[in-house]
Amino acid sequence: MPKLINADYFEADDESRWQAVLDRDHTADGHFYYSVKSTGVYCRPSCPTRAAKRENVRFHLNREEAELAGFRPCKRCKPGQPSLREQHIKKVTEICRLLETAECEPSLSELAAIAGLSPFYFHRIFRVITGLTPKAYATAQRNHRVRKQLTKNKSVTTAIYDAGYNSSSRFYEKSPQLLGMTPSDYRSGGPDSRIRFALGECSLGSILAAASDIGICAIALGDDPDLLARELQDRFPQAEFIGGDSEFEQWIAKVIGFVEAPAIGLDLPLDMRGTAFQQRVWQALRQIPAGEKVSYTDIAQRIGAPKAVRAVAGACAANTLAVAIPCHRVVRTDGNLSGYRWGVERKAKLLLREQQS
Numbered sequence: 001m002p003k004l005i006n007a008d009y010f011e012a013d014d015e016s017r018w019q020a021v022l023d024r025d026h027t028a029d030g031h032f033y034y035s036v037k038s039t040g041v042y043c044r045p046s047c048p049t050r051a052a053k054r055e056n057v058r059f060h061l062n063r064e065e066a067e068l069a070g071f072r073p074c075k076r077c078k079p080g081q082p083s084l085r086e087q088h089i090k091k092v093t094e095i096c097r098l099l100e101t102a103e104c105e106p107s108l109s110e111l112a113a114i115a116g117l118s119p120f121y122f123h124r125i126f127r128v129i130t131g132l133t134p135k136a137y138a139t140a141q142r143n144h145r146v147r148k149q150l151t152k153n154k155s156v157t158t159a160i161y162d163a164g165y166n167s168s169s170r171f172y173e174k175s176p177q178l179l180g181m182t183p184s185d186y187r188s189g190g191p192d193s194r195i196r197f198a199l200g201e202c203s204l205g206s207i208l209a210a211a212s213d214i215g216i217c218a219i220a221l222g223d224d225p226d227l228l229a230r231e232l233q234d235r236f237p238q239a240e241f242i243g244g245d246s247e248f249e250q251w252i253a254k255v256i257g258f259v260e261a262p263a264i265g266l267d268l269p270l271d272m273r274g275t276a277f278q279q280r281v282w283q284a285l286r287q288i289p290a291g292e293k294v295s296y297t298d299i300a301q302r303i304g305a306p307k308a309v310r311a312v313a314g315a316c317a318a319n320t321l322a323v324a325i326p327c328h329r330v331v332r333t334d335g336n337l338s339g340y341r342w343g344v345e346r347k348a349k350l351l352l353r354e355q356q357s
């Protein structure tokens with residue numbers, strides 16, 4: 001796992017930069033460079049050469065600055081070329097594009113060969129960068145394509161073939177996990193899908209939790225419980241709603257306990273409905289430990305789409321599982337809290353609480 005960092009961290013001071021150099025922290029690569037007076041070279045923070053003496057080291061925001069000051073690029077960490085991590089992100093991004101359009105799902109060894117890496121190593125870096133295994137990513141892509149095709153009013157069979165499933169029996173076999181209902185149900189808006197829900201009160205106000213047969217599909221916070229229930233109905237217009245039964249009361253108790261103290265974790269299954277891109281963002285958000293803050297830029301880099309900062313912000317805003325997908329831990333690079341679906345005051349409260357615990 002790459003160390004989670006806030007982009008603000010490296011803008012902060014030279015001491016943090018020096019610490020990153022001592023740690024050979026590759027996540028700091030690209031944020032700054034350092035030069036060594038005694039050798040006349042400049043390096044990336046992660047350079048594997050023996051640490052220089054602190055008094056000989058100066059920091060530079062970019063390569064141009066280091067070269068203008070008369071330093072040469074180091075021959076070991078090659079600061080003029082893309083870092084290993086940047087190369088990995090580029091490769092993983094290419095593979096993601098491929099999986100998004102592939103007719104048949106390539107095998108792990110085929111994907112690894114395209115990336116020019118061993119299957120084991122490729123699997124590892126794919127997971128580190130996207131938060132998903134290549135297999136899970138391909139499944140999410142296909143799932144997304146099936147949903148898209150089904151809602152275009154095509155016949156279920158055509159949609160299945162269009163999405164790259166070559167045998168419909170295989171799709172039916174898998175679709176309950178993918179869609180949470182049978183394909184015919186999904187196209188008609190899911191008349192048979194049952195959603196259990198319960199409303200409660202917690203320190204952040206009213207809380208609604210709802211679950212499909214797959215897992216928790218909504219956690220919402222607000223001032224008005226009726227409004228929360230209405231929003232849930234709007235999201236699932238065809239579903240049958242079942243007020244909390246006794247088993248579900250225990251679920252909601254767990255959810256409230258978790259929202260009050262996110263550090264304890266939530267071991268309930270989640271039903272995360274979104275596009276493959278949103279799923280990637282949400283998986284990345286789930287890797288941020290309680291008490292940490294990251295920027296939208298960090299998340300974009302982590303999922304291998306460094307330019308998709310706005311799309312990342314959009315995916316955070318589309319999150320329907322408050323706290324379980326901790327979009328409240330994402331702030332702007334300038335430290336500004338930015339928006340929060342359930343109210344920016346609740347976001348501030350959650351962050352404060354996590355920092356204190």
Ligand SMILES: [Zn+2]
Pocket residue numbers: 042043044047048049074075076077078
């Ligand atoms: Zn170096």
